[in-house]
Amino acid sequence: MPTNRFDSFFGFTSFGESHGPAIGLVIDSPPPGLDFPHAELKAALARRQLESPYRTARRESDEYEILSGIFEGKTTGMPLCIIVRNRDAKSQDYEALKDVFRPGHADFAWYQKYHIYDYRGGGRASGRETLCRIIAASLSENILGAIEIDTQCLRIGQMTAEPSVTSPDNPFNWPDPYTLSELEQYLDKAKAAGNSLGGIIRLRASKVPPGLGDPVYEKLSANIAKAMLSIPSVKGISFGDGEDLAAMSGFEANDQMGESGFISNHLGGLSGGVTNGNDLIFSLIIRPVASVSTPQSTIDKAGNPCSISISGRHDVCHIPRIIPVCEAMLKLCLADAIQHQRIVLAQQQDIVFFRESLDKLDEELLLLLNRRKKIVEGVKAFKLSNNMPAKDNAREQEILERTRRIGSDLGLDPDLISQIMKYVLKSSQ
Numbered sequence: 001m002p003t004n005r006f007d008s009f010f011g012f013t014s015f016g017e018s019h020g021p022a023i024g025l026v027i028d029s030p031p032p033g034l035d036f037p038h039a040e041l042k043a044a045l046a047r048r049q050l051e052s053p054y055r056t057a058r059r060e061s062d063e064y065e066i067l068s069g070i071f072e073g074k075t076t077g078m079p080l081c082i083i084v085r086n087r088d089a090k091s092q093d094y095e096a097l098k099d100v101f102r103p104g105h106a107d108f109a110w111y112q113k114y115h116i117y118d119y120r121g122g123g124r125a126s127g128r129e130t131l132c133r134i135i136a137a138s139l140s141e142n143i144l145g146a147i148e149i150d151t152q153c154l155r156i157g158q159m160t161a162e163p164s165v166t167s168p169d170n171p172f173n174w175p176d177p178y179t180l181s182e183l184e185q186y187l188d189k190a191k192a193a194g195n196s197l198g199g200i201i202r203l204r205a206s207k208v209p210p211g212l213g214d215p216v217y218e219k220l221s222a223n224i225a226k227a228m229l230s231i232p233s234v235k236g237i238s239f240g241d242g243e244d245l246a247a248m249s250g251f252e253a254n255d256q257m258g259e260s261g262f263i264s265n266h267l268g269g270l271s272g273g274v275t276n277g278n279d280l281i282f283s284l285i286i287r288p289v290a291s292v293s294t295p296q297s298t299i300d301k302a303g304n305p306c307s308i309s310i311s312g313r314h315d316v317c318h319i320p321r322i323i324p325v326c327e328a329m330l331k332l333c334l335a336d337a338i339q340h341q342r343i344v345l346a347q348q349q350d351i352v353f354f355r356e357s358l359d360k361l362d363e364e365l366l367l368l369l370n371r372r373k374k375i376v377e378g379v380k381a382f383k384l385s386n387n388m389p390a391k392d393n394a395r396e397q398e399i400l401e402r403t404r405r406i407g408s409d410l411g412l413d414p415d416l417i418s419q420i421m422k423y424v425l426k427s428s429q
Contacts, residue, residue, distance in 0.1 A: 006133075006227075006332065007364070008335070011027070012025045012027045012132070012136045016083070016086075016128075016132075017121075017126070017128075018120060018122055018124075018126030018128040019086060019094075020086060020118075020123075021085065022083040023128055023129060023131060024081065024082055024084065025082055025136060026080065026081045027079065027136065028079050028363065029077065029079070029363070030069060030075045030139065031075065031077065032074070032075055033074055033075065034074060035073060036070050036074065036075065036139075037141060040138050041135060044134045044324060044328070045131065045135075046062075047323075047324040048062070048131060048134060048321050048324045048325065049321070050320045050321065052171045052172075052320055053191075054187050054191060054316035054317050055315050055316075055320065055321060056313045056314050058090075058313045060086065061087065063084065063085070064083070064084050064135065065083050065084070065085070066080070067081040067082065068081045075139075082135055084131055091120045093311065093313070094119050094120045097308065097310070099302075100301075101299060101300070102298065102308065102310060103296045103298050103308075104290030105122060105125065105290045105291075125232060126232070127232045127233070129232070130231060130322075133231075133328045133329055133332070134324060134328045136332060137327075137329070140331050140332055143338050143339065144331060144338070146207045147207050147208055148205070148207055149330060150167055150204045151202065151203050151204075151323045151326065152164065152167075152175045152201065152202050153323075154200045154201065155199045155200040156172065156183060156187070157186060157190070157197040157288075159183055159186055162175065163175055171320040172319055173201070173319075173320075190316055195288075195316075196288040196289035196292050196314070196315065196316055196317065197289075197317045198286045198287045198319075199286050199317070199319050200283055200284065201283065201284050201322075202281065202282070202283045203281070203282055203283075203326060203327065203330060204280070205269075205280040205281075206279045206280075208269065208277075208334070209275065209338075209341075210274075210275050210277035211341055212337035212341055213270070213274040213275060214273075214337075214340065215272060215273060215274070218273075219270075219273020219274070220274060220275060220333065220337050221239055221270050223333050223336070223337070224282065224330065225237050227330070228282075228284055228330075230329070231322065231329065233289070233318065233322060234284050234286060234287075234322075234326070235285045235286070236284070236285035237284055238283050239268035239269075239282045240266050240267040240268030240269070240270075240281055241253075241267075242283055245266065248266070252266075253266050255271075261278075262277070265281065268280060268282055269281055284326060286319055286322060289318055291310045291314040293311060294309065295307050295308070295309045296308055296309070296310075369427065373427065399425065400418055403418065403421045404418050
């Protein structure tokens with residue numbers, strides 16, 4: 001499965017590890033003729049590296065290199081490959097941990113899955129990977145139009161704050177200026193103790209047009225949730241009033257409407273998974289950074305119990321650096337939904353747009369064929385180990401008849417569908 005690919009209008013595949021030579025991404029079929037947003041991208045990457053006494057001491061310049069897909073400042077439509085070289089990795093900091101599973105990290109689970117893992121800074125599981133998301137999102141800005149995104153941090157550890165009507169001006173997006181110094185003292189204590197803190201952030205997208213999202217399994221809420229939960233450290237999401245909805249009656253929770261629009265926004269701007277014109281609002285639970293210097297109990301690769309204390313360079317609280325990543329994933333989700341809606345409403349009918357849409361569908365077809373081939377390989381191995389015949393003519397005939405029937409129901413030429421399916425079966429042999 002292509003698990004390192006984010007499928008959207010600007011679908012991209014990311015690659016690289018925290019302590020490898022570089023982190024990068026490939027956008028296979030970007031729309032041609034787009035101005036590459038150098039200024040916007042540099043500003044977005046700078047936000048991810050906001051200075052704070054509570055962030056890691058690792059200092060990467062995040063200077064990006066464009067290897068292909070750009071000519072005279074514009075996208076060519078060919079694969080766009082961008083890398084960011086890792087210049088301040090110190091792998092020796094992790095040498096003592098190469099045979100030990102760090103609590104809270106992906107080490108143990110990934111070792112069970114792959115029987116190998118990159119212990120240097122978490123490898124592919126590192127938050128370093130997230131800069132690829134910011135790069136990809138910078139290319140979607142022109143699709144978003146008037147949409148504005150505001151993010152506020154409502155909780156860090158045991159400290160909470162109420163959302164503000166104005167955007168906070170501090171690295172944590174903490175909305176209460178009166179408790180900011182208290183928050184810094186709280187973070188200082190965690191740092192001195194060799195500990196870390198997580199929190200809750202709230203994203204609000206305003207001026208979102210109604211009608212974005214598709215039923216049933218492509219709800220915008222579902223796609224946003226998957227995108228957010230793919231970010232390291234994001235452990236939960238809730239829309240609108242979140243957990244408070246469980247304590248409300250239906251009458252209280254329903255967003256009633258009047259002549260001027262919605263009277264409330266308890267549901268976070270979504271009805272049936274589709275935007276309704278209200279502000280799109282959701283909250284994310286951010287777990288504390290897993291690397292702490294406090295001694296912890298764990299096991300090594302041989303299963304022997306041991307104790308570790310993680311040294312090196314780590315964040316005390318990484319909320320300032322995760323905020324632009326969450327905003328980037330929201331932008332990608334919204335851009336994708338906007339493009340789909342344009343197809344539904346036939347708002348954009350130039351040949352370039354249609355070709356791009358077809359290219360994306362072709363990619364999805366190929367990915368499905370690849371997945372089918374992998375499953376067939378598993379079936380072959382199962383049959384071989386259980387002394388079953390390799391070929392099942394009755395099963396193939398059943399598949400052909402079923403696909404003809406489905407194709408006919410969908411208004412497709414059943415003979416053509418049968419021919420295509422024969423090629424599919426042949427490609428899987």
